[in-house]
Amino acid sequence: DAGVIQSPRHEVTEMGQEVTLRCKPISGHDYLFWYRQTMMRGLELLIYFNNNVPIDDSGMPEDRFSAKMPNASFSTLKIQPSEPRDSAVYFCASSSTGGTTDTQYFGPGTRLTVL
Amino acid sequence: AQSVTQPDIHITVSEGASLELRCNYSYGATPYLFWYVQSPGQGLQLLLKYFSGDTLVQGIKGFEAEFKRSQSSFNLRKPSVHWSDAAEYFCAVGAHNFNKFYFGSGTKLNVKP
Numbered sequence: 001d002a003g004v005i006q007s008p009r010h011e012v013t014e015m016g017q018e019v020t021l022r023c024k025p026i027s028g029h030d031y032l033f034w035y036r037q038t039m040m041r042g043l044e045l046l047i048y049f050n051n052n053v054p055i056d057d058s059g060m061p062e063d064r065f066s067a068k069m070p071n072a073s074f075s076t077l078k079i080q081p082s083e084p085r086d087s088a089v090y091f092c093a094s095s096s097t098g099g100t101t102d103t104q105y106f107g108p109g110t111r112l113t114v115l
Numbered sequence: 116a117q118s119v120t121q122p123d124i125h126i127t128v129s130e131g132a133s134l135e136l137r138c139n140y141s142y143g144a145t146p147y148l149f150w151y152v153q154s155p156g157q158g159l160q161l162l163l164k165y166f167s168g169d170t171l172v173q174g175i176k177g178f179e180a181e182f183k184r185s186q187s188s189f190n191l192r193k194p195s196v197h198w199s200d201a202a203e204y205f206c207a208v209g210a211h212n213f214n215k216f217y218f219g220s221g222t223k224l225n226v227k228p
Binding site: 004042043044045056091093101103104105106107108109 | 147151156157158159160161164166205209215216218219220221
């Protein structure tokens with residue numbers, strides 16, 4: 001298995017632009033998670049999906065952030081408009097059955113820089 | 116509220132020396148505890164996890180961790196560190212009924228030759 005795939009690996013954009021991050025979970029995994037990692041706040045859960053349905057988006061920082069999962073093999077995290085404080089590494093993770101006891105497999109992350 | 120504290124931001128050890136990374140948690144019930152490792156430019160990889168039972172947990176790459184309820188700790192150990200262990204290590208606590216993990220701020224491990 002190729003593991004969790006994220007694209008792009010690096011993104012540099014200017015303030016005010018729209019940014020779309022992409023994630024392909026491990027095949028057969030029913031849960032997908034989006035995390036953000038910053039120096040100031042560490043690793044934070046933004047949102048997670050179960051069977052393509054958003055379950056908890058309480059970690060999404062504000063309305064500029066949105067996430068979708070149109071099918072079991074693809075999810076996007078969109079920031080519109082982007083701001084410099086959105087600069088961070090964004091990770092996608094997936095797990096097979098969900099629940100705290102299940103192992104989450106992380107992708108390599110997308111490093112976003114907003115100028 | 117749930118929280119995880121990793122008091123050491125950076126640690127440097129010599130190759131072959133023993134290692135202990137500290138983790139303290141705050142949680143209202145019996146926690147689910149995890150250690151992850153993040154190599155440069157990579158995502159997080161699970162090293163080990165504790166749910167119940169034996170308080171000494173064995174993980175991959177020769178790591179182990181011990182759950183001490185009285186100290187609210189879950190320290191990670193390795194008897195002999197290899198240069199390839201240089202990475203950042205994250206402790207996390209999981210909520211029982213939710214798919215949420217609370218991560219510590221991480222400890223960066225440097226290994227001297």
